[in-house]
Amino acid sequence: MSSIFRRAMGADFDRLHPALRRRFSVGLDSGEACVGAGTMERIWHGRAFVKPFLALGGSRNILVPRTGRHVPFTIENVPYADSFGRETVTFVRTFALPSGPRRFDATMVLAPGGDRVLDYLGTHQHLASDLHPTAEPDGSLLIRSGTHRFREGPVDVRVPALIGGDAEVRESYDEKRGRFLIRVRVTNRRFGPLFGYSGSFTVRYRDVRSLGVRAGLRPVREEIRA
Template sequence: MTIYQTLLGADFDRLHPKLQQRYALPLDTAFVATGVMQTIQSGAVWMRPFYYLAAYMRFLFPESGTNIPFTIRNTCHALPNGELEVLWERTFYFPQQTRYFDARMTIDPVKKVVKDYLGSPALFYADLHFAVTQEGRLVIRSGLQRFGKVRIPKWLEGRVTVEEGYDDQKEVFTIHVFIHNPLLGRLMMYAGEFTPQSS
């Protein structure tokens, strides 16, 4: 049983069957998929220095675009202390630049949150709250956030909403991610579709 099954408990069975397969993630077996982001939008132009720094840490990036090819790779492995961790590796192939968005996830079974360590090195941290919709989609929302060990004030947070589903007619996974700040507005948004490949 991987971290998402442990976290969601009985709600895991309410996910669309394809999402259950995707998030079962057997130990040391990768889920690999390719797809296209119909749209990717970053934030304001004046924030470019922040985006370039974040891109160096394989986190956010300054590019926007349409119909951007991408790949995603998720791998679950055991840490030395026996805790399970899932590595997320997302790669976006812009015409002039390849960008990355990495994360490492474990769970806090007491607080019932996913502990999300963003980037490489992982300087950003966020609590993630997982929920299942009536239609069987997965919705993820961010909570407490830190930079290093310092708590980020709420007015500086990048508030995250993710919705992942499966389109039975097109036989593709769907993904929509929106990151915004109460003062700065949109920090990043992307939406697209993907299909699994051989690991």
């Protein structure tokens, strides 16, 4: 069984740079986990009115309610089978800000139908977003978000575009520097830019059987609704 990104992208996956193909092949079949470390050159926010929303999200490790430059950064991509038996890969990002570390947590599974990735955000998976990954002509990876849904107990609603955020992630590989480059930008269709960061990092691959899933990496609550 291939990785969730290879299955979602189909033949398009083979157009990625080889370094990106390996990184996004992390899964139970590959037996590899990927741990990255580097620096985010900039973490930014939009206008002042977004700060309360970022602070609320930050309480559940969704987005980062701080700005900064030259911030040490780690990302942990570890595959595991969740409590519903789905292959899942963590995308846990930790930003070592001067005020203390901040996390931006996501866990990803293959969406029903297999044509996209389902991204559960935060410690309790209250938010779920459809992700549509594509390979760019230069071999980089472009990920755009689609529909967002909010789940809490019996509540299961689609987040209106007016208050939601459209995410765009671009990841590439710089062969000269031997580093992955990443740029994340979240915008609102009415209010403009909300949040983003950009920087670079290197990675190490680990045998997932020996590494395992460390304490605190999995979400507190897992959501079955897609």
